[in-house]
Amino acid sequence: MSSGPVRSPTVVGRRMRSRREDLGWSQEKVGVLIGIDESSSRARISRYELGVHEPPVATARLIAAALKVSLPYLYCEDDDVAALLLALNDLPKVARKEKVRQFAAMLV
Helix, strand or coil: CCCCCCCCCCHHHHHHHHHHHHHCCCHHHHHHHCCCCHHHHHHHHHHHHHCCCCCCHHHHHHHHHHHCCCHHHHHCCCHHHHHHHHHHHCCCHHHHHHHHHHHHHHHC
16 A cells, blocks of 8 residues: 655755765765754755755755755756756856856857
8 A cells, every 4th residue: 555645856856866976975964064963964855855845945055065066056957957067066166157158159
């Protein structure tokens, strides 16, 4: 007997989990990094990743900073654009600004 509908993760949850796993971090570590008590950090991050709860934007900002990604990356539905955001985020600010300018000029 089923206990209810299976939830599919939200885009935020998928991005969080993917990045966390890429970094080799536990859910508990991410929770503690954003200021959640160690005793409940794993459960809270798990709920966000599974799509049970959506983190408030202020919390998503903390999560993005902890995971070393931009906030738009967490909300980006397109995998190709998300990969671009991730690559841009890794550049120094001046280089990122120049790459964005170059790319935007190519699109016109």
